[in-house]
Amino acid sequence: MAAGHLLPGPPPSLADFRLEAGGTERGSGSSERTGGSRGPRMAKFLSQDQINEYKECFSLYDKQQRGKIKATDLMVAMRCLGASPTPGEVQRHLQTHGIDGNGELDFSTFLTIMHMQIKQEDPKKEILLAMLMADKEKKGYIMASDLRSKLTSLGEKLTHKEVDDLFREAGIEPNGKVKYDEFIHKITLPGQDY
Numbered sequence: 001m002a003a004g005h006l007l008p009g010p011p012p013s014l015a016d017f018r019l020e021a022g023g024t025e026r027g028s029g030s031s032e033r034t035g036g037s038r039g040p041r042m043a044k045f046l047s048q049d050q051i052n053e054y055k056e057c058f059s060l061y062d063k064q065q066r067g068k069i070k071a072t073d074l075m076v077a078m079r080c081l082g083a084s085p086t087p088g089e090v091q092r093h094l095q096t097h098g099i100d101g102n103g104e105l106d107f108s109t110f111l112t113i114m115h116m117q118i119k120q121e122d123p124k125k126e127i128l129l130a131m132l133m134a135d136k137e138k139k140g141y142i143m144a145s146d147l148r149s150k151l152t153s154l155g156e157k158l159t160h161k162e163v164d165d166l167f168r169e170a171g172i173e174p175n176g177k178v179k180y181d182e183f184i185h186k187i188t189l190p191g192q193d194y
Contacts, residue, residue, distance in 0.1 A: 045115050054114055057081050058107050068104040074113070083117045093117070127187070130154070131180045141177040148174075 046054075061069040061077050069077060075090045085093070091101075093113045099105055105113070134142045134150055144167065151158045151166070158166070170186040172178055 046111065051111065054081060054111060055107065058110050068106050069110065071099050071101055071103045071105060074105065074110075077110070078114060078117060081114065083114065084121060085117050089117065089120075127184050128180055131178075131183070135180075141179045144172050144174055144176050144178050147172075147178050 057077055057080050058069060059065075060080075061073040071094050074094065075085055075087065078085050078090070093116065094101065094103070094105075097105065097109050097113070099109070130150060131142055131147070132138075134146055148160075148163050148167075151163050152160060166172075166187065167174065170183055172183070
């Protein structure tokens with residue numbers, strides 16, 4: 001409630017209600033208001049570009065243009081945006097928001113679910129965990145040969161050529177040491193946008 005006193009205009013709950021009931025595509029005049037009403041919570045975590053991209057995808061599945069998509073379309077919509085949820089994860093997201101498999105969700109709920117999924121899929125965290133498991137003595141690095149072995153035998157197995165390419169890109173010598181922080185930083189940098 002205290003946040004309502006700091007923000008001009010209606011309290012966040014009323015603004016959130018408008019977003020859910022009225023949708024967000026009303027022309028350029030309302031985009032600024034909608035961006036702010038997307039929730040004080042989501043505005044902190046998602047850029048306007050991400051929100052626009054999510055809205056575009058959401059709209060593709062909002063076939064009746066009512067500002068809602070079917071729960072059955074959630075996994076496909078999330079995957080279109082680069083997330084990799086399992087059916088179990090999608091089910092948990094829906095349960096968290098009290099939506100059954102035949103229900104619908106609005107854009108605000110979709111944003112929250114996407115944020116939670118992306119946060120849990122953080123590649124840096126996954127890579128760090130795998131490297132820590134391989135580093136039994138907690139030295140802060142593992143041998144390139146050990147990393148190669150893990151990458152070609154666990155999870156989504158890479159080929160030796162893919163590992164060679166990855167090592168070359170990250171500047172790793174085939175017989176060298178791989179420091180976690182440097183390796184994770186190098187391989188999780190965003191790709192060039194051509």
